[in-house]
Amino acid sequence: MLSNDSRLAALLALIFGLLIFGLATLNGGIIALAIPAAVYLAVALFGRPTELRATVTRSLSAGHVAPGQVVTVKLDVTVRVAASSNAVIIRDVVPAGLEVVSGDTILLAPLPPEGRLTLEYAVRGARGEFAFRDTFLSVCDESGVFHRATTVSAPVGLLIRPSLRKLRPITLRPPRTRGFAGPIPARQSGSGVDFFGLRQYQLGDRLRWINWRVSARHERRLFTNEYEQERIADIGIILDARAKTDVLTTAGSLYDHSIQAAAALADMCLDQGNRVGLLIYGRGREGVFPGYGNSQRERIFRALGRTASGHNYALESLNHLPVRFFPAGSQIIFIGALTGVDDVSVLTRMRANGYGVIALSPNPINFEAATLQAAYGVAYASRIAEVERQLSMAQLRRVGIQVVNWRVDRPLDQTLHESLARQPAQSRPFVGGAGA
Amino acid sequence: MRRTTIVLFGCVIVTVLALGAGYLIGGSWVGALVVVGIGGMWLLAHLIGNHPAGNLLAWLSLTGGAAIGVAIDLPAGLMLVAAVAALCAWDVAHYEQRLGEAARIDSSGALDRQHMSRLALTAAAGLAIGAMALLIRVDLGFGVAFALAIAAVVLLSQLVRLATKG
Numbered sequence: 001m002l003s004n005d006s007r008l009a010a011l012l013a014l015i016f017g018l019l020i021f022g023l024a025t026l027n028g029g030i031i032a033l034a035i036p037a038a039v040y041l042a043v044a045l046f047g048r049p050t051e052l053r054a055t056v057t058r059s060l061s062a063g064h065v066a067p068g069q070v071v072t073v074k075l076d077v078t079v080r081v082a083a084s085s086n087a088v089i090i091r092d093v094v095p096a097g098l099e100v101v102s103g104d105t106i107l108l109a110p111l112p113p114e115g116r117l118t119l120e121y122a123v124r125g126a127r128g129e130f131a132f133r134d135t136f137l138s139v140c141d142e143s144g145v146f147h148r149a150t151t152v153s154a155p156v157g158l159l160i161r162p163s164l165r166k167l168r169p170i171t172l173r174p175p176r177t178r179g180f181a182g183p184i185p186a187r188q189s190g191s192g193v194d195f196f197g198l199r200q201y202q203l204g205d206r207l208r209w210i211n212w213r214v215s216a217r218h219e220r221r222l223f224t225n226e227y228e229q230e231r232i233a234d235i236g237i238i239l240d241a242r243a244k245t246d247v248l249t250t251a252g253s254l255y256d257h258s259i260q261a262a263a264a265l266a267d268m269c270l271d272q273g274n275r276v277g278l279l280i281y282g283r284g285r286e287g288v289f290p291g292y293g294n295s296q297r298e299r300i301f302r303a304l305g306r307t308a309s310g311h312n313y314a315l316e317s318l319n320h321l322p323v324r325f326f327p328a329g330s331q332i333i334f335i336g337a338l339t340g341v342d343d344v345s346v347l348t349r350m351r352a353n354g355y356g357v358i359a360l361s362p363n364p365i366n367f368e369a370a371t372l373q374a375a376y377g378v379a380y381a382s383r384i385a386e387v388e389r390q391l392s393m394a395q396l397r398r399v400g401i402q403v404v405n406w407r408v409d410r411p412l413d414q415t416l417h418e419s420l421a422r423q424p425a426q427s428r429p430f431v432g433g434a435g436a
Numbered sequence: 437m438r439r440t441t442i443v444l445f446g447c448v449i450v451t452v453l454a455l456g457a458g459y460l461i462g463g464s465w466v467g468a469l470v471v472v473g474i475g476g477m478w479l480l481a482h483l484i485g486n487h488p489a490g491n492l493l494a495w496l497s498l499t500g501g502a503a504i505g506v507a508i509d510l511p512a513g514l515m516l517v518a519a520v521a522a523l524c525a526w527d528v529a530h531y532e533q534r535l536g537e538a539a540r541i542d543s544s545g546a547l548d549r550q551h552m553s554r555l556a557l558t559a560a561a562g563l564a565i566g567a568m569a570l571l572i573r574v575d576l577g578f579g580v581a582f583a584l585a586i587a588a589v590v591l592l593s594q595l596v597r598l599a600t601k602g
Contacts, residue, residue, distance in 0.1 A: 006492075007530065008596065010492055010495075010496070012592070012593075012596065014496060014499060015592065016589060018499075018503055019585050019588065019589065020585075021503055021507070022585075023578075023581060023582060023585050025507055026578065026581070027506060027507055028569070028570075028573070029506040029512040029515070029570060030503050030506050030507060031569070031585075032506075032512070032516065032566050032569035032570045033499070033502055033503055033506060033515065033516060033519045033566065035562060035565050035566040035569055036516070036519055036520045036523055036559065036562030036563060036565075036566050037499075037519075037523060037562070038562075038592070039558060039561050039562035039565060040523055040527070040558050040562060041592075041596075043554075043558045043561075045595060045596070087534075087547055089534075089537070089538060103540075104538075104540035106537065106538050106540070107538060107540050107541075107542065108534065108535060108537070108538030108540070108541045108542070108547075109541070109542035109543065110542065110543050110546055110547055110550070117542075142550075142551060142554045142555075143527055143530075143555075143558075144527075144530050144531065144534060
């Protein structure tokens, strides 16, 4: 569309052109032809908006939603224009990545006497953090020759959390548990369900705990069963967000699968009553300190909602991973592609420091190969990369780290249960060298 | 078809009829055909899509045609009517573009009525003043006319500059 300045220039050009042509030919009739355009310009001049003031209040139906969920954006606009302008154009800027599903983001409306207008539309989108900020307002005179525009900022954030798939509980065996009752065997005798051992009867022991079969073999001595206490534990989820470990294909990003896995695991661990923390290591080091319950779930989902893989020269290596972020003896769940050269040594060192470690690794080779055309070279390259990966994972298993090789086209729940069932957790901390 | 589109078509037809009639009266078949051609292309272009540059070109061409008509002593009244109608058509075309930009238009009927009534008043005033200017004949020397024209140009420029700054 021609800008208002172009319209003004065209009008002036025509008026001046007719004046000059009329003077040059000494013909008053030609000058008279300029009069309608001059009147038109004069009317526009007197009706031009001299001042435009506006306030915008933006509200969202929800600030934190699941992917694909529709959010209604409502703008209450108050406009004050010092002119006889009859209409205002309101254009709201929708953040990139959101799709408008209903309603309109551009409104042309006559100015109501009190100057209040409402714009409402609905959006939806994929995981991410979105910032609504600017709204453009424009008024012009009736002829559209003179205009006045302003930008009003009404910032509101929308967070779309990662999609969540519920997991069945997995068996965790962290080196240390906390004092409260929970689902994790604590390797200590006490009240519980699973048999832990036998000891001689002591005053105060419950009679139904007496092991009569063993006591019958001993004269004048009674033995009671001991049960393994079940407690909660500290779970630390580390999400590898380094760009170099992410794989971007036409099918999407491998990191998105890591995020979904982190959300599902955090949800499952919190459901069991554990204390869960999150550390995202990539562009920066974003952490959610360990905590319990629904509010902690919200904090973790918020962090996962806004995360993106990125590059940071200082954090290229996992060596700068702040492992002490999690309490000693925690169960660490590392989620990453395990493609870094020092990933194995860093995870080994964590295990040596007394953490229980599970490495959940979305398979980058399988993910990338699925989008490549079948070719001789691709198949060989995949096999070589897969061998290298299997070697790294074997190294990790050797030091007592439970490794889950997740092909992302398979359900995480199934993979987790199959993998962890084959690799029981070792209670004894690994004490070898970091490079072992 | 929107009411504004009907108005636009009406204005273009009036322009073409007035100019064509003027040129035919003057015996210029070629001029009349050119005017009809420009008008036809404007309508056709508007039916295909509202092109701002096309509207501007058509408006300037038809107004230029009117000026040439006055210069070659064709009936000035018809030329003035054509110039006013072309201006109205250009305005309505722009108004339709503005409406087309918006995804939602509140009270479009009221907006249309307000715009059209204002345009009708402006066009009537322009036509009336233009007609008076054609009727009143004042013999001025070139110097006086030139001075008046320069004064008009300067005054208009200052007014526009003031308006765009303010």
